[in-house]
Amino acid sequence: MGAPRILQPILSTPMPLVHVTLHTPQGAALRVPARTGHSLMQAAVAAGVEGIAADCGGSLSCATCHVIVAPEWLEELPPPSPDELAMLEMTAAPREPGSRLSCQIEITLAHDGLQARLPATQY
Numbered sequence: 001m002g003a004p005r006i007l008q009p010i011l012s013t014p015m016p017l018v019h020v021t022l023h024t025p026q027g028a029a030l031r032v033p034a035r036t037g038h039s040l041m042q043a044a045v046a047a048g049v050e051g052i053a054a055d056c057g058g059s060l061s062c063a064t065c066h067v068i069v070a071p072e073w074l075e076e077l078p079p080p081s082p083d084e085l086a087m088l089e090m091t092a093a094p095r096e097p098g099s100r101l102s103c104q105i106e107i108t109l110a111h112d113g114l115q116a117r118l119p120a121t122q123y
């Protein structure tokens with residue numbers, strides 16, 4: 001048994017950062033920094049992206065974090081859970097093939113460059 005490990009430096013080490021691009025209905029492309037281990041919703045809210053309301057704070061009960069993921073990025077994401085699929089029936093804007101709830105998308109290093117579109121409305 002040796003000296004106890006000091007965990008604080010490990011815990012305070014920030015998770016790696018990637019960048020995702022969110023396209024607004026008006027045609028703007030917003031490059032958003034996103035920490036791995038956080039959700040896409042958290043990254044968008046932290047960056048002040050309008051169009052991600054996230055009223056429930058990520059507890060999968062509002063559907064106001066709706067995004068439409070670009071087709072080429074869909075296979076990089078785990079499939080939606082049954083609960084997410086149920087909530088996707090509640091989105092204000094029509095559901096599309098790439099529709100996901102951004103609070104359910106956990107950012108990984110593989111998501112650097114991910115492209116998604118914001119719906120016309122969240123309400």
Ligand code: FES
Pocket residue numbers: 041053054055056057058059060061062063064065087101102103104
């Ligand atoms: S933030 Fe409410 S369902 Fe995603």
